Amino acid sequence: MYVKGLKCRECGRRYPKEPIFVCEWCFGPLEVEYDYEAIKKMFTRKELEKREPNLWRYRELLPIDGEPTFGLSSGFTPLIEAKNLASVLGIKKCYIKDDSVNHPTLSFKDRVVAVALSKAKEFGFKTVACASTGNLANAVASHSRGGFNCYVFIPVDLEPSKIVSSLIYGVNVVAVEGNYDEVNRLCAEVAMRYRWAFVNVNLRPYYAEGSKTYGFEIAEQLGFRAPRHIVIPAASGSLVTKIYKGLQEFYQLGLINEFPTRFYIAQAEGCSPIVQAFREGSNIIRPVKPKTIAKSIAIGNPADGVYALDIARRTKGYAEAVSDEEIIAGIKLLAETEGIFTETAGGVTVAVAKKLIEKGIIPRDEEVVICITGNGLKTQEVLVNHLKSVIRIKPSLEDFKKKIEGGE
Numbered sequence: 042m043y044v045k046g047l048k049c050r051e052c053g054r055r056y057p058k059e060p061i062f063v064c065e066w067c068f069g070p071l072e073v074e075y076d077y078e079a080i081k082k083m084f085t086r087k088e089l090e091k092r093e094p095n096l097w098r099y100r101e102l103l104p105i106d107g108e109p110t111f112g113l114s115s116g117f118t119p120l121i122e123a124k125n126l127a128s129v130l131g132i133k134k135c136y137i138k139d140d141s142v143n144h145p146t147l148s149f150k151d152r153v154v155a156v157a158l159s160k161a162k163e164f165g166f167k168t169v170a171c172a173s174t175g176n177l178a179n180a181v182a183s184h185s186r187g188g189f190n191c192y193v194f195i196p197v198d199l200e201p202s203k204i205v206s207s208l209i210y211g212v213n214v215v216a217v218e219g220n221y222d223e224v225n226r227l228c229a230e231v232a233m234r235y236r237w238a239f240v241n242v243n244l245r246p247y248y249a250e251g252s253k254t255y256g257f258e259i260a261e262q263l264g265f266r267a268p269r270h271i272v273i274p275a276a277s278g279s280l281v282t283k284i285y286k287g288l289q290e291f292y293q294l295g296l297i298n299e300f301p302t303r304f305y306i307a308q309a310e311g312c313s314p315i316v317q318a319f320r321e322g323s324n325i326i327r328p329v330k331p332k333t334i335a336k337s338i339a340i341g342n343p344a345d346g347v348y349a350l351d352i353a354r355r356t357k358g359y360a361e362a363v364s365d366e367e368i369i370a371g372i373k374l375l376a377e378t379e380g381i382f383t384e385t386a387g388g389v390t391v392a393v394a395k396k397l398i399e400k401g402i403i404p405r406d407e408e409v410v411i412c413i414t415g416n417g418l419k420t421q422e423v424l425v426n427h428l429k430s431v432i433r434i435k436p437s438l439e440d441f442k443k444k445i446e447g448g449e
Contacts, residue, residue: 042100042101042105042106042107043075043076043079043080043101043102044058044073044074044075044076044104044106045074045075045076046058046074047059047061047071047072047073047074047246048071048072048073048074049064049066049067049069049070049071049072050069050070050071050072050348051064051067051069051070052064052066052067052069054066054067055074056071058104058106060164060166060238060243060244061243061246062242062243062244062245062246070245070246070344070345071245071246072246072249073104073246073247073250075102075290077290077293077294080101080102080294081294081295083101084101084102084294084296085296086265086296089261093113094116094117095112095113095114095115095116095117096112096115096116096117096152096155096156096251096254097109097112097113097116097155098116098117099253099254099257102250102253102257102287102290103156103250103251103253103254104156104160104246104247104250105156105159105160105163105247106163107163109155109159110158110159110162110187111154111155111158111159111162111184111187112151112152112154112155112156112158112159112184114144114145115143115144115145115151115152115155116143116151116152116155116254116258117258118138118139118140118142118143118258119137119138119139119142120136120137120138120139120258120259120262120263120410121136121137121139121379121381122134122135122136123135123136123137123378123379123411125378125379126374126375126378126379126391128378129374129378130394130395130398131398131405132398132403132405132406132407132408132409133405133406133407133408134407134408134409135394135408135409135410135411136259136263136268136408136409136410136411137375137379137381137410137411137413138255138258138259138410138411138412138413139381139413140152140255140412140413140414140415141381141382141383141384141387141413141414141415141416141417142416145183145184146176146179146180146182146183146206147179147415147416147418147419148176148179148180148337148384148414148415148416148419149176149252149255149280149414149415150176150177150179150180150415151180151183151184152251152252152254152255153177153180153240153248153249153250153251153252154177154180154181154184154240154248154251155184155251156247156248156250156251157169157238157240157241157244157247157248157251158181158184158185158187158189158238158240160244160247160248161189161238161240161244162187162188164238166189166236166237166238167189167190168189168190168191168192168235168236168237168238169181169185169189169190169191169192169237169238169239169240170191170192170193170194170228170231170232170237170238170239170240171193171194171228171239171240171241172194172195172221172224172225172227172228172239172241172242173193173194173195173221173224173241174195174196174199174221174276174336174337174338174339174340175195175199175200175203175206175336175337175419176203176337176414176415176419177193177240177241178193178194178195178203178207178214179203179206179207179419181193181212181240182206182207182208182209182210182212182214183210185210185212186210189238190213191210191212191213192212192213192215192237193207193212193213193214193215194215194217194224194227194228194231195207195214195215195216195217195224196216196217196219196220196221196223196224196336197216197217197218197219198336199216199336200336200419200420200422200423201422202418202419202420202421202422203419203420204216206419220330220331220339220341221331221339221340221341222328222340222341222342225241225242228241228242229242249279249282249283250283251283252279252280252283252284252287253283253284253286253287253290254287255280255283255284255287255412256283256284256285256286256287256288256291257287257291259271259284259288259410260287260288260291260296260297265291265296265297266297266298266299267288267291267292267297267299267300267301267302268302268408268409268410269301269302269303269407269408269409270302270303270305270358270403270407270408270409270410271284271302271303271304271305271409271410271411271412272305272307272390272393272394272397272403272409272410272411272412273304273305273306273307273390273412274307274308274338274386274387274389274390274412274414275306275307275308275315275338275343275346275349275360276337276338276339276340276343276386277340277343277344277345277346278306278315278343278344278345278346278347278348278349278350279344279345279349280412280414281304281306281345281348281349281352281353282345282348282349282352284304284412285302285304285352285356288300288302302356303356303357303358303359304352304353304356304358305353305358305359305360305361305393305394305397305402305403306319306349306350306353306358306359306360306361307360307361307362307363307389307390307392307393307394308338308360308361308362308389308393309333309334309335309338309339309362309363309364309365309368309385309389310333310362310363310364310365311331311332311333311334311335311339311365312329312331312332312333312335312338312339312340312341313329313362314326314327314328314329314341314342314343314346315343315346315349315350315360316360316361316362317329318346318350318360319350319353319354319359319360320360324347324350326342326343326346326347326350328341328342329341333365333368333385334365334368334369334385334420334423335365335368335385335386335388335389336385336420337384337385337386337414337415337420338385338386338389359397359402361393361396361397361402362393363389363392363393363396367388367392367396368385368388368389368392368423369388369423369424369427370388370392371387371388371389371390371391371392371393371395372384372385372387372388372391372417372423372424373424373427373428374391374392374395375387375388375391375413376417381413382416382417382418383413383415383416383417384414384415384416384417384419384420385420385423386414386415387413387414387415387417390411390412390413390414391411391413394409394411432444432445
């Protein structure tokens, strides 16, 4: 509708709207380019107020030419003022952007898949596919019920609940004996051999734009203003770059008056190539072999890592990692204070936010938004042996009194 075409992030070379993702000139990644002057005439706060509460309320800033065909009930998830968590962390104000309740598969990936599959339909693809650490596979599997054949490729050691959450839709689940980076390389080869719409390979420029809606919603739900601090989990680094792009677009279009946001990258110590580069003061992201319970963000060779790193530095933010033990503590802290059960990636952002506040990097007298991107029901396995024991009793008041009064 308002898409001018694709543009290389590195050399600026322009391309038409096609299912391509890499510059043939310099091999840089391609990104969607919009006609912002035309958008500015149509896209206003007043116009937004009339629209349905889903991600397509921002359709002028999303890369489809016709009407959306997927994700009509996805997006516009709650932005919750987390007063109990703020009190425990000792800060003035804390918000949780809660995509653990996103529809239909309980993660932010429903956003990107809605955009990618709408574009896949416009391009005339019959089969959709993806390389995934779990949440993306679930989202592609669910959304593909709209008339596509579907193949999702996952690492063989993925959490069982995430595998079931793809198989339930009757799609083809391909478990690859390797980590995510090996799965992704295989998918790039398959995409070259078959005319399939791989949402995060040949459709990646369009797919990634869906993440902007996470940032759009935060700004709108804060009363059309950008947050002061935001903590974001990083796998490929794409979510960081797209939340930044989304807020930048709102600022460019005059929907927010200021853009003072500092961006904080959150990773697990067992897979933290972006954090390692930040700590070393380097611009080189060295690939690592993932070894962490946070499988949903366990990408050892992050495609957008260098761009996420640049945003953290340019906004005077930070990049930090936490141990598996801290991740579990973060999951429990969010559940116990706000009643939100997040998966491991959310445990990472909560634990990183806590660490940055304790270090004084995030000031205690300013607000922070913590991004929760997936639901804990998908990764319950990691909490085994880390929770209270069940109190087992006989069906009698006497036994109940004995156990309770005995302190068991």
